[in-house]
Amino acid sequence: MRRMLRWAAVAALSIWAGGVSAQSLLERPATELAVMVQARETSAVALVTAAIAAAKANAGLNAVISLDEDAALAEAHRIDATIEAGEEVGPLAGVPVIVKDNINVAGMATTGGTPGLTFVAAASAPVADALQAADAIVIGKANMHELAFGITSDNAAFGAVGNPADPARFAGGSSGGTAAAIAAGIVPAGLGTDTGGSVRIPAALTGIVGFRPSTWRMSQEGVVPISPTRDVVGPMARTVSDVVLFNEVMGGGRVRGPTGLTGVRLGLAHPHADDLSPDTAAVWEAALERLRAQGAEIVDVDMADIVARAGKAGFPIALYEVKQALSDFLATYQPDTDLAALVGQLASPDVKGIFETAVLGPEAVPDAVYDEAVGAIDVLREDYVALLNAHRLDAVIYPTTPLPAQPFAASQTVELNGNSLPTFLAFIRNTDPSSIYGAPGLSIPMGRTEAGLPVGLELDGRPDGDIDLLTVGLAVEAALGAR
Numbered sequence: 001m002r003r004m005l006r007w008a009a010v011a012a013l014s015i016w017a018g019g020v021s022a023q024s025l026l027e028r029p030a031t032e033l034a035v036m037v038q039a040r041e042t043s044a045v046a047l048v049t050a051a052i053a054a055a056k057a058n059a060g061l062n063a064v065i066s067l068d069e070d071a072a073l074a075e076a077h078r079i080d081a082t083i084e085a086g087e088e089v090g091p092l093a094g095v096p097v098i099v100k101d102n103i104n105v106a107g108m109a110t111t112g113g114t115p116g117l118t119f120v121a122a123a124s125a126p127v128a129d130a131l132q133a134a135d136a137i138v139i140g141k142a143n144m145h146e147l148a149f150g151i152t153s154d155n156a157a158f159g160a161v162g163n164p165a166d167p168a169r170f171a172g173g174s175s176g177g178t179a180a181a182i183a184a185g186i187v188p189a190g191l192g193t194d195t196g197g198s199v200r201i202p203a204a205l206t207g208i209v210g211f212r213p214s215t216w217r218m219s220q221e222g223v224v225p226i227s228p229t230r231d232v233v234g235p236m237a238r239t240v241s242d243v244v245l246f247n248e249v250m251g252g253g254r255v256r257g258p259t260g261l262t263g264v265r266l267g268l269a270h271p272h273a274d275d276l277s278p279d280t281a282a283v284w285e286a287a288l289e290r291l292r293a294q295g296a297e298i299v300d301v302d303m304a305d306i307v308a309r310a311g312k313a314g315f316p317i318a319l320y321e322v323k324q325a326l327s328d329f330l331a332t333y334q335p336d337t338d339l340a341a342l343v344g345q346l347a348s349p350d351v352k353g354i355f356e357t358a359v360l361g362p363e364a365v366p367d368a369v370y371d372e373a374v375g376a377i378d379v380l381r382e383d384y385v386a387l388l389n390a391h392r393l394d395a396v397i398y399p400t401t402p403l404p405a406q407p408f409a410a411s412q413t414v415e416l417n418g419n420s421l422p423t424f425l426a427f428i429r430n431t432d433p434s435s436i437y438g439a440p441g442l443s444i445p446m447g448r449t450e451a452g453l454p455v456g457l458e459l460d461g462r463p464d465g466d467i468d469l470l471t472v473g474l475a476v477e478a479a480l481g482a483r
Helices: 022-026 030-038 044-057 069-084 126-133 176-183 200-206 240-249 278-293 304-333 339-344 349-359 367-375 377-390 423-428 432-436 466-480
Strands: 064-067 096-100 137-142 166-170 189-194 209-212 232-237 265-270 297-302 395-399 413-416 419-422 441-448 454-460
Touching (some): 022 044, 030 044, 030 069, 030 240, 044 064, 126 137, 137 176, 189 240, 200 209, 200 454, 209 240, 240 466, 278 454, 304 432, 413 423
Parallel strands (some): 096 137
Antiparallel strands (some): 209 232, 209 441, 441 454
């Protein structure tokens, strides 16, 4: 007889069934939960009910913009009935997930974290539809930095996203809500978007895994854009194995299985690995020792020239392309609002300032500057691949961010080794370059500081080498043992 675990939403985190609490279930990987649902060891209804209760219990984090309880529970009942009837279900059957609120999900509002976007999506974006087709259940939409233009998720419209490791600190951005929801145990996995680090930065700062696929690997249809040249949707989860499964479901290809690190060559990227905060440096050095002990060959590589040239191209591309891309998005999904009206309703001062000055205002990027920036991409990609070849590298390795999550008071300016830096520039320093030449990037937890703050290790692979990178990522995660 089928064991159905049914909790009232308000009690889902405290009542036990079959010796396993709802909270414990939510802390398990998505791959394991899907198997449990299909084996009738738990139910989709139990998982969704628990996830909704967890979202409410963690409301103070502001990780979730909206919950769609009725639709999620209806879908859970459908999946349980399908299994009860002995019919086939998808590989993510019954797994509750959350989707960043710049990605369309049918029947849910898409806000992009800004007051001026209010439409209810008639259809899911292909990336979200792929998860739903695999029988994952979207319970709601995740908070984010407004219009994805920032790395703190300090959102003036929907509230700042707190970091589960320390709610007085930011969760990173712009996919901070998705990261915080996963790290807090609300859901095991979800979707974010990454233009210059918006999946990987919050993953690192909250202690989860975040994957940026090669730029052209995932559909951008139905996603609020910044830069079509740089944007990509990526899965976020607590384990690399979950990211591997989500990537496969989303059409990114199949990883055949994990391998060890013996003989794997990792390029220790400079200047990415330089000028780290002392607490980050301590975790980083310990991680390198663990990787070496497992057989990895770590060689120093100088990427300073590539990084400098990428830095000159990144902002002109994003600031130029967002004007037309966002206008086109509005024309398709919310035609009664033009870009000027949307900008007029922006709530976060940092985002409003960028749009009024550098997108629509006097500092807008000229055509010639944009053309030069876009023209640099192919050469940057060629030089990056040449560097990998010259050193016979399987991946490039570095700390995802040079310092851990900071208090909200440091949302604009941060101190790093005695220097006062813009917070945005400090945190995208390492992740931004690879997003310009389109390389896949994977941030993996590598440990915590003495204060208990998560620190991420990033692996970058070859453009279009996503499967090889994820294979290395499985081995690196096993060697680090930081989860």
